[in-house]
Amino acid sequence: MTATVLDGKSTASDLRETIAEEVHQWLEQGHARPTLAAVLVGDDPASQVYVRNKERACEKAGMHSRLIRKPADTTTAQLLELLQELNGDPAVHGILVQLPLPASINTQQVLDAVSPLKDVDAFAPENVGLLVQGRPRYLPCTPHGVIQLLVKYGLEFAGKHVVIVGRSDIVGKPLANMMVQRDLGFGPQFANATVTLCHSQSENLAAITRTADVLVAAVGRPCLITADMVKLGSIVIDVGINRVNDKLVGDVDYTPVSELAAAITPVPGGIGPLTIAMLLRNTLTACQLQAQGQQAKQQG
Numbered sequence: 001m002t003a004t005v006l007d008g009k010s011t012a013s014d015l016r017e018t019i020a021e022e023v024h025q026w027l028e029q030g031h032a033r034p035t036l037a038a039v040l041v042g043d044d045p046a047s048q049v050y051v052r053n054k055e056r057a058c059e060k061a062g063m064h065s066r067l068i069r070k071p072a073d074t075t076t077a078q079l080l081e082l083l084q085e086l087n088g089d090p091a092v093h094g095i096l097v098q099l100p101l102p103a104s105i106n107t108q109q110v111l112d113a114v115s116p117l118k119d120v121d122a123f124a125p126e127n128v129g130l131l132v133q134g135r136p137r138y139l140p141c142t143p144h145g146v147i148q149l150l151v152k153y154g155l156e157f158a159g160k161h162v163v164i165v166g167r168s169d170i171v172g173k174p175l176a177n178m179m180v181q182r183d184l185g186f187g188p189q190f191a192n193a194t195v196t197l198c199h200s201q202s203e204n205l206a207a208i209t210r211t212a213d214v215l216v217a218a219v220g221r222p223c224l225i226t227a228d229m230v231k232l233g234s235i236v237i238d239v240g241i242n243r244v245n246d247k248l249v250g251d252v253d254y255t256p257v258s259e260l261a262a263a264i265t266p267v268p269g270g271i272g273p274l275t276i277a278m279l280l281r282n283t284l285t286a287c288q289l290q291a292q293g294q295q296a297k298q299q300g
């Protein structure tokens with residue numbers, strides 16, 4: 001079997017076009033231009049690339065993006081002050097604090113300072129809680145991208161065994177929460193999964209992954225998922241982004257696994273571009289939520 005390659009790049013491009021049209025209509029109605037503020041601390045080269053991609057995508061979709069660069073020796077207190085400013089700035093709708101932050105920074109305290117209304121990563125406890133309860137305000141970008149790609153290719157996963165490797169707050173945990181819901185608005189066939197969430201302490205990882213109908217790798221280790229860990233005919237989603245000899249690779253040993261799987265995402269050109277498209281979606285949503293809030297205040 002040779003897997004269908006799930007084209008994240010073209011799927012993201014289609015989604016971005018739809019979002020750009022919605023932005024256009026939104027502006028025609030006389031509303032503010034949706035604006036994302038991205039805070040980048042330090043000069044990690046990989047982070048720079050992501051942030052630049054996000055900036056370019058925003059402009060192409062008719063949105064503004066403000067990149068706020070801070071030196072690596074910025075203090076937690078200085079970041080808290082910056083976030084207070086961004087929270088209070090009515091021209092800023094979405095705020096993204098690029099992770100990881102330097103080790104000297106209290107990451108939790110900084111993330112907690114982002115207004116939940118502007119929290120386009122959906123990290124805030126209020127937004128996580130709403131998602132877990134099946135009534136999300138923002139869908140987390142990368143998990144949302146994974147589901148959008150499965151929807152695009154008609155790869156239904158209701159009742160299937162989805163195995164996710166990696167339990168981060170940005171990918172694994174929210175994806176598990178989304179896939180197990182009854183319906184998040186994509187239809188019940190793109191929900192209702194039986195989910196297993198694995199991590200570094202999971203025993204018999206290979207035995208578990210071999211039972212996956214849909215296997216998602218979100219670890220950050222090249223070639224962690226080898227062919228012996230994959231069931232014939234399964235769907236393999238590679239979220240990992242690793243730099244090896246100046247090339248981007250995922251967490252999946254791509255060539256041998258693609259001979260077993262029914263469908264597989266490449267790296268690059270898989271989930272990464274979808275993450276950016278869903279960030280644009282959330283920035284538009286943020287702008288709309290804040291316009292509603294303004295209107296309610298004026299009427300109330």
Ligand SMILES: NC(=O)C1=CN([C@@H]2O[C@H](COP(=O)(O)OP(=O)(O)OC[C@H]3O[C@@H](n4cnc5c(N)ncnc54)[C@H](OP(=O)(O)O)[C@@H]3O)[C@@H](O)[C@H]2O)C=CC1
Pocket residue numbers: 142165166167168169170171172198199200201205218219220221224239240241242271272273275
């Ligand atoms: N494509 C995209 O848009 C995005 C890609 N990424 C990429 O995804 C990858 C994961 O990032 P992120 O989600 O932030 O994850 P983290 O780096 O925060 O966590 C990694 C997870 O993998 C688990 N893990 C580590 N080693 C093993 C192992 N040997 N077996 C099983 N599980 C293991 C860890 O377990 P434990 O919890 O026990 O430590 C942890 O849960 C990275 O490559 C990152 O660059 C991230 C975000 C977006």
Ligand SMILES: Nc1nc(=O)c2c([nH]1)NC[C@@H]1CN(c3ccc(C(=O)N[C@@H](CCC(=O)O)C(=O)O)cc3)C=[N+]21
Pocket residue numbers: 049050053096097098099100121141142241248267268269270271272273275276
């Ligand atoms: N607060 C926060 N939110 C994030 O969403 C976040 C973060 N911090 N920190 C880092 C990770 C990683 N991430 C990626 C986004 C896009 C690509 C992407 O566009 N990748 C392209 C190519 C990139 C390239 O060519 O360099 C691809 O895979 O094809 C990758 C990775 C978001 N992250």
Ligand SMILES: [Mg+2]
Pocket residue numbers: 102103104105106107
């Ligand atoms: Mg820290």
